[in-house]
Amino acid sequence: GGGETSVRVERMFGLMDRFLKSDPSSLQKDILDHVEYTVARSRFSFDDFEAYQALAHSVRDRLIERWHDTQIHFKKKDPKRIYFLSLEFLMGRSLSNSVINLGIRDQYADALKELGFEFEVLAEQEGDAALGNGGLARLSACQMDSLATMDYPAWGYGLRYQYGLFRQVILDGYQHEQPDYWLNFGNPWEIERVHVTYPVKFYGTVEDENFNGGKRKVWLPGEMVEAVAYDNPIPGHGTRNTITLRLWAAKPSDQIDMESFNTGDYINAVVNRQRAETISSVLYPDDRSYQGKELRLKQQYFFVSASLQDIIRRFKDSHSNFDDFPEKVALQLNDTHPSLAIAEVMRVLVDEEHLDWNRAWGIVCKIFSFTTHTVLPEGLEKVPVDLLESLLPRHLQIIYDINFDYIEELKKKIGLDYDRLSRMSIVEDGAVKSIRMANLAIVCSHTVNGVSRVHSELLKTRVFKDFYELWPHKFDYKTNGVTQRRWIVVSNPSLSALISKWLGTEAWIRDVDLLAGLQEQAANVDLHEEWRMVRKVNKMRLAEYIEAMSGIKVSVNAMFDVQIKRIHEYKRQLLNILGIIHRYDCIKNMEKSDRTKVVPRVCIIGGKAAPGYEIAKKIIKLCNAVAEKINNDPDVGDLLKLVFIPDYNVSVAELVIPGADLSQHISTAGHEASGTGNMKFLMNGCLLLATEDGSTVEIIEEIGEDNMFLFGAKMHEVPALRVKGPTLKVPLQFASVVRMVRDGYFGFQDYFESLCDKVEGGNDFYLLGYDFQSYLEAQAAADKAFVDQEKWTRMSILSTAGSGRFSSDRTIEEYAEKTWGIEPCKCPF
Template identity: 45%
Template sequence: MSEGMKPAFRKVPSIGKARREISLKNITQVGDVNAVMKAFNQHLHLRLMKDRTVSTNHDYYTAIANAVRDKLAEKWIKTQQHYYQENPKRVYYLSMEFLMGRTLTNTMVNLQMSSIVEEALFQLGLDIEQIEDEENDAGLGNGGLGRLAACFLDSMATLGVAGYGYGIRYEYGIFSQKIDNGWQVEHPEDWLKFGNPWEQSRPEKAYEVQFYGRTDGESWKDAQIVLAIPYDTPIPGYATKTCNSLRLWSASSPKEFDLSYFNHGDYVKAVLDRNTAENITKVLYPNDNFFEGKELRLKQEYFMVSATMQDILRRFKQNVEGGTPVASALWSSLPDMVAIQLNDTHPALAIPELMRVLIDIEGLSWEAAWSICTKIFAYTNHTVLPEALERWAVSMIERLLPRHMQIIFEINHRHLIDVTRSYPGDVTKMQRMSLIEEGGEKRVNMAHLAIVGSHKVNGVSAIHTNIIKNETFKDFCEMTPDKFVNVTNGITPRRWLKLCNPSLAELITKSLDSEDWIRNLSELERLKALDNDEVFLGKVLEIKIANKRSVAAYIKEQYGIEVLPESLFDIQVKRIHEYKRQLMNVLHVVTLYNRIKKNPTANHVARTVIFGGKVSFII
């Protein structure tokens, strides 16, 4: 039994004083506390079939997570019922990565029941912080791209937007990092080892995804079949009735076990199909901002895209025709009901996939299908690094997705005709703007595909967008300037202020005499009126030093290093990569050190420099 799984007997918890005082202030209904305690005990006894004498902290986590999830269930069901009744336009966010973070704490905040749960556990003699630490973080992403996806889901739910996230349920998320003699050692991150109480499997909504095979005109034949099994996670909005969904796909074989091979003693071949299929969603690619073409990665991308597009179109059909075949004229209403955001180029195959479905299966003309496509898709670009831009070998796509390569060639052909009309005789511009790169091995430039197939393209900051418009995709921007816009990355104030800094959040609410800032971050501008208020500023400093003391205590406990809480904390925590500029930061530290040595009696600011992050590498 691991250290974290030892039985945790009843004891007096050591909940932080500030957090406990905030919780007690916000509790208004004793009945809610009793209800949580009752639900906790029911799940512990009836679901886990344990009592307090043998239960572990992880058992307590599972019990309270299910008790909180029970509060979500009705809201989740009613939200989906409302969407089917009202049939609003739906927003689909396609991303190969979702960094959702720990779900228990975020859900309690959004359901406004943090204080109630904390008090219930306190009365049960349990430490909520220890229990929260039992949750395995679903690290289904490498960094900013995945966290942006998570923040968008939270915001859409809070705003009441009918939004859905779609991605992959990787069995192993971003690797677990250990430091051995100063070197990083990677270990598998088995986040599903003890199960996931927040997800709900939907095997009845599985879809077939095709790979390989051959084309016969507009038909795709002799393809290998993999099943995509959906797992749904509820995404509650803050202080709202809305509870949206994140749907993650897991790969499975339609043929679980080949008895004929087993009977002949070939045990490996008996389960070969199943193992090959499941490998698709086995592990998240840990590369950060570096593209290296591998067939498994391309399989992952199409697997997610194919299952997602089938699900989106099933929902559309169900709403316009009750699930019966959709008349050709009704397909023109698809852009009025569906918006699809491509989070980077990883889901860009959704463009030829929708074209394939509309032309090959639904019988639309190319012109009608393309008009629908370009009104539905929008593309978020995340990087301008040449080595990070996806370029798939034509030969690999032809082998894995033969029909899609035909469609991409046709998209490119018609696109280059448009380029020629706009810039007659400019061959070099045609070469630069082609979807197919001809130098050496032919490759498909996935960013170009995403741009041509989308009605909007955005960068994630003003500086980034200007580089896209003036350098990386300058030719495209000159040809279709209205297509390029900026959408600066935002964060959810629920997780990144109310949740992670409750003392400061409480002070802000009290000072503004309102909680509106939790939903509308621009309300924080009202704090400018207090920029000379000594009482307010004094309380901010008290909170800051208290938080820094907690960090100092953690560093001492984990690493045996004593740091001065009153010093300036200079922290850089992100993936370690040359473009993140950790080296420049280190050189700055050396410069500061040399200044101190040169003039030790000068008025230097005490500074603690903290680095953290996982090293990017190629597998």
């Protein structure tokens, strides 16, 4: 009876602390309990890694508590929710970020100290969660942090790859890839939900079935796998809200295929079932060449299907009419990777929920929004029709039907302009007939956005021009942002403390516009002194890391000049290296007495090349070959060092960015959709040497061009320069540094030949030769500014002060208000 239940509930409440306590002795007891009972080591003997595990579990308990409350609160309030679908999330480490967002970092540090452990040392034990390639994936992670902090009712959905992005090992200067089996030692930051599973179907046939006097389509799948949820709680800062990143893992289906078990080949039947797991086994390490691989398509559909089943189930828990769906659900497509979701929603509504086609289409048109992250039309995904037909036969039919209706409408609007119709079609007829995923996403989404203002301009005037002319209202831009929690508070604690001290508040951690308050102090000598001190400490930390990793000793008095990002021709790491060769050559040819005037530099380059991207791999080798030469040349000494940091990832970035004086964002204008590294350096008071590309254009507007070092062809000049290509005059210095590489000055003459060919003889697509002169001038200006430490420090302070606009809090607020139509839903404390 009711009385009995309430006695039981009361008893349960009595047994429970409402909130886990966070005083030092409670934390110590928790940690030791986890050592003993979770990690199963004796509390009298455990090492740093075991201590980290126990610590992580104790933090996890606190996360779970908040997470439960948040989910219950969301359920009760039933607000409109945003579902962020992304095939990639680069979360990096979770420990420091979690305790900082929970507001209990100092308590943990004190508690650990008494037990004889350093918080920072234990934090170093954690490996990165690297379920993504680069900018796009880290952006998703920053946005999750902002969604949680700003109390939005949000869910992230993605794939739980068993192998994250490969580990990069450098042997003899060459990149080698090793698997990242990141789950080897368990993952305390996720919660396995063995009961949250959905079947996902593949292959098979589509049949017509009689239904209500008419016909309907039934998909008879040929394969079934199970998607199991793994929940990663994402805590907000200064709020109890803790949202969910739900990642799916593939497991063999519970529905036993009797056929294969009855053949008597029991072992093989089991082994076949095991193959299901390969779907979520490995992240594709190539961030922009789509090869039409079946496994990739399977991954996309697998995560989309499981996520939508989950989303629809949640909707149906409290609603019975699908017409209300758009009032409760917003679906964000992070690039084209999840765009099969469009066909899947149609399939579920029509085939399973039996809505008529038009009603379903009306719903679909209101729920999807699409972000594209690329500039190049060839960067857009295409799926061969044959592949889709065999893997997802019903989805292909649906896409054809969508396309048919859409093209009919289009003809009414634009007439029979067949060129344009064929460009705008979702289906591409060609040698390989294929589905253009971007076109599908544009046609079916209510908004399409680029990730910086100039990127959006390119979309409107080039990449998606036809669509923009048809639906101008669909297009807008949301300039990317990064979270200051991770990129200042977690990774640069001394700068964080300094900022709070000078602003007299910590409120900037949630309201980053307050950083502008530093502007008034930009000339204050006391601030200058403290600012330089903080920067020096960070440089010392970085110098220690460099020495430990490469044996190279660097001087902290030198300018630390950093370029860290994926290796791509358009990002022009090669321009950087050729500039370094030029600097080296100048020093070599200088009178000894003149060398005292040289501003010492430590050039740091880091980044991974996609395993199949030959030229990018050669760039890495060249960097290492040049480093070998320079670093061992006694003529040069501390005046110039070159360091290639292996296995660049989120936690390496957290160490390198605070220690950088100068950072390079030097893509050929018109190629970087946005860039987000520039924002992280800016926040940390690092000066930018950059081209006017992507979001850098907006950074210039915030801090002024005097506050950075700009160079290079402008975006509108690039197309004409390319046409002129072979007739362009290239500076002598450029020819001469390329000659050094060609002539084998750094060894490996044959190997580098094709690399040199890429930038000479009219092949210089990315305009390295054309931009070289102005690049060297920008570098010289940076040297000059560095000598004047007061000026430099002022510029540095103004960089941080002007970085407010580039917080992902601002980006997320724009999405929430303009695109998703959602409101905060704050869980009471």
